[in-house]
Amino acid sequence: MCRDCGCSLGPAAQRAPLAAAPSVPGKTETIEVITAILDENDRIAAHNRGHFDGHGVLALNLMSSPGAGKTSLLEATIRALDGKLKVAVIEGDLATENDADRIRACGVPAVQITTGNACHLDAQMVHDALDRLPLADLDVLFIENVGNLVCPASFDLGQHRNVTLLSVPEGDDKPAKYPVMFRAADLSLITKTDLLAYITEFKLERAHAALRQIGFQGETIELSNRGGDGFTAWLAWLEREVTSQRERAARGETAKPSIQPEGASAHAAGHRPSR
Amino acid sequence: MHELSVCQALIGQVERVARENGARSVVAITIAVGPLSGVEAGLLEHAYPVAAAGTLAEHATLTIETVPVRVRCRSCGAETGAQPNRLVCGACDDWQVDVIAGEEMLLTRVEIETEPAPVH
Ligand SMILES: Nc1nc2c(ncn2[C@@H]2O[C@H](COP(=O)(O)OP(=O)(O)O)[C@@H](O)[C@H]2O)c(=O)[nH]1
Ligand SMILES: [Mg+2]
Ligand SMILES: [Zn+2]
Ligand SMILES: [Zn+2]
Numbered sequence: 282m283c284r285d286c287g288c289s290l291g292p293a294a295q296r297a298p299l300a301a302a303p304s305v306p307g308k309t310e311t312i313e314v315i316t317a318i319l320d321e322n323d324r325i326a327a328h329n330r331g332h333f334d335g336h337g338v339l340a341l342n343l344m345s346s347p348g349a350g351k352t353s354l355l356e357a358t359i360r361a362l363d364g365k366l367k368v369a370v371i372e373g374d375l376a377t378e379n380d381a382d383r384i385r386a387c388g389v390p391a392v393q394i395t396t397g398n399a400c401h402l403d404a405q406m407v408h409d410a411l412d413r414l415p416l417a418d419l420d421v422l423f424i425e426n427v428g429n430l431v432c433p434a435s436f437d438l439g440q441h442r443n444v445t446l447l448s449v450p451e452g453d454d455k456p457a458k459y460p461v462m463f464r465a466a467d468l469s470l471i472t473k474t475d476l477l478a479y480i481t482e483f484k485l486e487r488a489h490a491a492l493r494q495i496g497f498q499g500e501t502i503e504l505s506n507r508g509g510d511g512f513t514a515w516l517a518w519l520e521r522e523v524t525s526q527r528e529r530a531a532r533g534e535t536a537k538p539s540i541q542p543e544g545a546s547a548h549a550a551g552h553r554p555s556r
Numbered sequence: 557m558h559e560l561s562v563c564q565a566l567i568g569q570v571e572r573v574a575r576e577n578g579a580r581s582v583v584a585i586t587i588a589v590g591p592l593s594g595v596e597a598g599l600l601e602h603a604y605p606v607a608a609a610g611t612l613a614e615h616a617t618l619t620i621e622t623v624p625v626r627v628r629c630r631s632c633g634a635e636t637g638a639q640p641n642r643l644v645c646g647a648c649d650d651w652q653v654d655v656i657a658g659e660e661m662l663l664t665r666v667e668i669e670t671e672p673a674p675v676h
Contacts, residue, residue, distance in 0.1 A: 307580075307669055307670075307671045307672040307673035307674070308669065308670050308671035309583050309667055309668060309669050309670065310577065310579075310667070310668055310670050311665060311666070311667045311668075312573055312577055312665065312666045312667075312668065313664065313665055314569075314573055314663055314664065314665065314666060315662055315663070315664055316569055316662065316663050317661065317662060317663075318562060318565050318566045318569060318587065318661045318662060318663055319562065319565050319661065320565075320569060321565060321568060321569075322565060400558055401558050401561070403561065431558070431594065432558035432594075434594045435558060435562065435593065435594035435595060435661070436558070436561075456641075457641045458641070460592070460640045460641040460643075461592055461593070461594040461640070462594075464592070464643075493651050494641065494642050494643065494644065494651065495640070495641050495642075495643055496627075496643035496651070496653065496655065
């Protein structure tokens, strides 16, 4: 069993191929290559980004543990926008069966991704879902990733921004435990703040400190989907990003999340891409 | 487990390199992985044989080079090591740092067999 996300891969299946001893090789040759292992995914992600930019649509990737409040946030956001922005949702969260139905009940298009690996979305799955969405009529596409604090962080989907949610019941030390995920965020939402009154061991200062320690340099908004200043700040962030995306797309430019481990890595290590 | 997806992507890359170079089979693969890439070496090792089964790389050995995290400080300029969940300058403790290594998830070397072993 995957100790990060609980998905299973039988131990027998893992060991069998190892038992076969490699035969004595003949003439061999060593080829030095420097390529991102997820090169193919990155290529499809760039292609998706091209689709979004072609229509001036802002694509946001929402990541969190299961139950942090992604679907609820989308429901509340769609209701609060009341048609002011045209929204659609790609639902990748399998933790609850009916997330796409919940979104459709708010009156916006939603596509549920049900195929593939259950622990993260990849660029191909998003691309397949795009066929079923009216991109030309949209301002924002939300991609609700699988509830998982490990696997989704490694896969570029073509989004412009990453948004992570950390809910109060999860504890203020989550960023320290899952640094890769929380560092990848452009916007970090601390959700369910209405519960701060009951879960007194959650200290906002400690959550902010933990985010800073893992190198998170984006914006943080504290909110509850029951309304309040934080929720207003989130809507303002969203409208700002939609405007920036429209302007960028009109100039023929694009944007990526600020942390892109895969893309940055070749430079970071002082390697040159080989081809 | 996304390490299986990562291994499948890896095998895809390796097979492409192998074919481009006229390989009969792949003998060894080296990858570089940093702790900030989001994949774990141990889990990759477990997933690898499953992804490699039935491919040109079926019998290839996988070497994982772990790239330690390094940061460059924006205030004092020092380049130091750091923990993945404590990305601060090792010299002055400032958190305004740039990550210069540790995010890698790269295929770096492929050893292929181009001719069969001589029969004796
Ligand atoms: N108290 C409180 N509960 C919330 C809030 N947002 C979501 N929830 C609850 O948290 C649970 C999980 O929410 P959901 O949106 O399905 O989480 P997801 O798995 O991240 O999509 C549901 O019971 C929600 O009603 C909030 O702001 N405050
Ligand atoms: Mg959900
Ligand atoms: Zn997983
Ligand atoms: Zn310093």
